[in-house]
Amino acid sequence: MVLLRSLNPLAVARGDDLDAAVTIGDTVLSRSAILGAATSVAERVAQADRVAVLATPTAKTILAVVGALIAGVTVVPVPPDSGKAEREHILRDSGAQAWLGETDDHCDTLPVVPVRLHARSWHSYPEPAPQSTAFVLYTSGTTGPPKGVLLSRSAIAAGIDALAEAWDWTWRDTLVHGLPLFHVHGLILGILGPLRIGSRVIHTVKPTPENYARAKGSLYFGVPTVWSRIAEDEEAARALSGARLLVSGSAPLPVPVFEKLRDRTGLTPIERYGMSETMLTLSTRFDGERRPGWVGVPLRGVETRLRDEKGNDVPHDGESIGGLQVRGPMLFDGYLNRPDATAESWTEDGYFKTGDVAVIDEGGFHRIVGRESIDLIKTGGFRVGAGEIETAILGHPSVSEVAVIGVPDADLGQRIIAVVVRKPGSPEVAEAELVELVGGELSAHKRPREVRFAETLPRNAMGKVQKRELF
Structure with a gap:
C-alpha cells in the first residue's frame, strides 16, 4: 500500500508526470520535482520520530509534509495563527524534535531543518508500515487543551480511496481549494488526496471568489463561508459552471446558500461529514441524491448508528435524534498521551462516539443536528x-x-x-x-x-x- 501512489518512481517513469501536479500561489511543481525535493527533505529528517511543520499555505509546507511521509516520520501540523500557549502545548505534548520548513519569530524552541525548493535527491526509501502514524493532528474539544489525534497511513489511504469512489475522483480532475493546511480537509484530502489519486491540485492560498473563478478546476473544496461569498458574487459563481463537483464541509451549508449556488452555477453542491478522528465517513454521491441540509450516506466500508442517552437504538425515521456513532477503516488510532479520553470515545464493539447528534431517514440519509454537548x-x-x-x-x-x-x-x-x-x-x-x-x-x-x-x-x-x- 503506497500512500503517495502518484509519486511512486515507477509512475513518473511511465510518463505520468504532470507539468503542474501542484500549483500553490505562484509556485508550480511537477510530480518529479515534488519527489526529488521531498526526498531531499526525507534525507534530513529520516532519523527523527516526529517533526513539527508550521502549516502556512506554501510549497515548502507541502514538501516538508511529503518528505517526512517518505521517510516514515510522523508530521505534527501546527496552525500558523496558534497562540503561544497552544503552540507550546502542541510541541510539548507531541514530542516533536524539530521544526521542518518555514518558521516565524515565535518558533525558537526547537532546531529548524530547512526545506529547499530546488534541492533534489533520488534516494529510495522503503514504504513505511501501513499501521505507522502519519500525522498527529491537534483538535480542540469542549474542555481542556487540544488533543493529538493519531492518524495512520492506512487510515488516510482508506479515507481517500472511499472518497474517490463516492465522488468519481480520478487523475483527470483538477482540484481547487484555498483551505488551511493543518487539518484533514485542506491538507490530507486537499493535498495528499491528489498525490494519491494522481489528479492536479491548485491551492489558491486565499479562498476568494476571484481566485476560485480564475482557477478553472473540475472539483472544488470549500467551507460554507467560502461558498456563501461565491454565491453572492454572481460573476464568480457562473465561472464555476464548468466544474464537475462543488464540495462543502467542515460546517453545515445553509440551505439558502445551497440553493443560490445551485441556481448560479447549475451545479448541486455535494455535502459531506467528518472530523479529525474519523476523516470523512458520510457524503452525498456524484451519482446520487443531494438534499440541502443533509450529508448523505456512509462511504464504502463505513457503518453508522444512533444511540440515545441510555445506549438504546434510535429509529431511522428522519426525525428522531440520537448520538452518532461510526466505525470504518479510516478512523484514528486514539489520542496521544490520553488513554482515558481514547477509552471514553469508543464502544466495546468498535464504534467511535462522535459527540455529534444526528437523524437518519429510512433510506440511510444522514442529517447532522450539531454537537451533543451544545447543539x-x-x-x-x-x-x-x-x-x-x-x-x-x-x-x-x-x-x-x-x-x-x-x-x-x-x-x-x-x-x-x-x-x-x-x-x-x-x-x-x-x-x-x-x-x-x-x-x-x-x-x-x-x-x-x-x-x-x-x-x-x-x-x-x-x-x-x-x-x-x-x-
Whole structure:
C-alpha cells in the first residue's frame, strides 16, 4: 500500500508526470520535482520520530509534509495563527524534535531543518508500515487543551480511496481549494488526496471568489463561508459552471446558500461529514441524491448508528435524534498521551462516539443536528436540535447568519435563544417575526424564547461558529 501512489518512481517513469501536479500561489511543481525535493527533505529528517511543520499555505509546507511521509516520520501540523500557549502545548505534548520548513519569530524552541525548493535527491526509501502514524493532528474539544489525534497511513489511504469512489475522483480532475493546511480537509484530502489519486491540485492560498473563478478546476473544496461569498458574487459563481463537483464541509451549508449556488452555477453542491478522528465517513454521491441540509450516506466500508442517552437504538425515521456513532477503516488510532479520553470515545464493539447528534431517514440519509454537548437542547421535556431551528431562520431573506443555543432556565431546563446576523442593506426584521417563522415551520416547542441581533458570529479558522463564546 503506497500512500503517495502518484509519486511512486515507477509512475513518473511511465510518463505520468504532470507539468503542474501542484500549483500553490505562484509556485508550480511537477510530480518529479515534488519527489526529488521531498526526498531531499526525507534525507534530513529520516532519523527523527516526529517533526513539527508550521502549516502556512506554501510549497515548502507541502514538501516538508511529503518528505517526512517518505521517510516514515510522523508530521505534527501546527496552525500558523496558534497562540503561544497552544503552540507550546502542541510541541510539548507531541514530542516533536524539530521544526521542518518555514518558521516565524515565535518558533525558537526547537532546531529548524530547512526545506529547499530546488534541492533534489533520488534516494529510495522503503514504504513505511501501513499501521505507522502519519500525522498527529491537534483538535480542540469542549474542555481542556487540544488533543493529538493519531492518524495512520492506512487510515488516510482508506479515507481517500472511499472518497474517490463516492465522488468519481480520478487523475483527470483538477482540484481547487484555498483551505488551511493543518487539518484533514485542506491538507490530507486537499493535498495528499491528489498525490494519491494522481489528479492536479491548485491551492489558491486565499479562498476568494476571484481566485476560485480564475482557477478553472473540475472539483472544488470549500467551507460554507467560502461558498456563501461565491454565491453572492454572481460573476464568480457562473465561472464555476464548468466544474464537475462543488464540495462543502467542515460546517453545515445553509440551505439558502445551497440553493443560490445551485441556481448560479447549475451545479448541486455535494455535502459531506467528518472530523479529525474519523476523516470523512458520510457524503452525498456524484451519482446520487443531494438534499440541502443533509450529508448523505456512509462511504464504502463505513457503518453508522444512533444511540440515545441510555445506549438504546434510535429509529431511522428522519426525525428522531440520537448520538452518532461510526466505525470504518479510516478512523484514528486514539489520542496521544490520553488513554482515558481514547477509552471514553469508543464502544466495546468498535464504534467511535462522535459527540455529534444526528437523524437518519429510512433510506440511510444522514442529517447532522450539531454537537451533543451544545447543539442538543433539552427544553420543556423535549429534545431539540439547534440545526433545524437555524435552518428555518436562515430561510428569512433578511438573515445572513444565525446560531441557536440553549441556556439554563429554571422552568424549561434550557431556554432556546437565536443569535442572528442581518444581511447588509436588508430590511430590519423583528424578533417576533423570526419566532413566528420557526413556529410555522417546526413544532411550537422549538420556537426561540429570545432573539438577539449581532454584527458577526465568532468563528474559528475553519469557519465553524464558536457557540461557547455566545453564552
